[in-house]
Amino acid sequence: MRNFIDALNSRVLLTDGDIAPVLAKLSVDIDRATFGHPECLAALNISRPDVITAIHKSYLEAGSDVIRTNTAQASPVALDKYGMREETFIINHLAAEAACQAVDSLAGGDRRRFVIGVVDQSSAQGSDNELRNDAYIQVQGLVSGGVDALSFSPVSGLEQARAQLASARHALIELGSSVPLLLEYSADHDFTDDTVSDLVDGVCYVENSDTIKAGFPVHQDGQKILVHGGKSPEETAQIDHALRKKAADGYRPVTRANVSPREEIVPVSSWNDYSAISAG
Structure with a gap:
């Protein structure tokens, strides 16, 4: 079965878009669903996982290849602001389950869609041990949920980043998981990719969708390209259409030479009859 790294090495992949704009159109009592903290959308993973799954599905139907878990605000430090630090594991676990349920509930057709667990530990604070513990808990939650x-x-x-990444790797080893750990590229990093290459499986570049208008940059080997979806499923469908127009086979632009448009795969639950889904 083709895995996420194989897919990233082969083609540009389109992520989902933002949750908040879609959520605003739904009849959800946000204050109640977030336990009185409407700015903490990660709380919805506990109270309304059905809503999160529905939003993920709307982006998949618009053409997204990759669903990102609703965990941008689910680090222990972020949740501590709302008195939910102790719920870090379960919030991340349920977020992964909600995303996986969305992917498995829709046919994938000529491709498999993926769930990527978002771990934002960039604002973490404390000693190296505290940094390690926070990274460990969040990664365990996401991986146990199926990302x-x-x-x-x-x-x-650099040193603190290595402590975090080493703990993330330790969490994967303890779970016996082969889930790839990708460093999300940031211009704020004061270290090079080579200094953490022993701890990660690659560097993930999330390109702005405006890149489509100018053509795609060719990154070096080992760098993984994702294109960010739109602010809504409708905008994401437009980006999906633009991506297909950039590809000779009407599928996705390749990021590696000599890649067949249809690699041999083993079917999975989300891999049937994509033609039934309107791509806009």
Whole structure:
């Protein structure tokens, strides 16, 4: 079965878009669903996982290849602001389950869609041990929930970033997981990719969708390209259409030479009859 790294190495992949704009159109009592903290959308993973799954599905129907878990605000430090630090593991676990349920509920057709666990530890604070513990808990929650890959944003300092990434790797080893750990690229990092290459499986570049208008940059080997979806499923469908127009086979632009448009795969639950889904 083709895995997430294989897909990233072969073609540009389109992520989902933002949750908040879609959520605003739904009849959800946000204050109640977030336990009185409407700015903490990660709380919805506990109270309304059905809503999160529905939003993920709307982006998949618009043409997204990759669903990002609703965990941008689910680090222990972020949740501590709302008195939910102790719920870090379960919030991340349920976020992964909600995303996986969305992917498995829709046919994938000529491709498999993926779930990437978002780990934003860039604002983490404390000693190396505290940094390690926070990274460990969040990664364990996401991987136990079923993600296909992890996108990790560490703090900007090299030594602390290595402590975080080493703990993330330790969590994967303890779970016996082969889920790839990707460093999310940031211009704020004051270290090079080579200094953490022993701890990660690659560097993930999330391109602005405006890149489509100018053509795609050719990154070096080992650098993984994702294109960010729109602010809504409708905008994402337009980006999907633009991506297909950039590809000779009407599928996705390749990022590696001599890649067949239809690699041999083993079917999975989300891989049937994509033609039934309107791509806009």
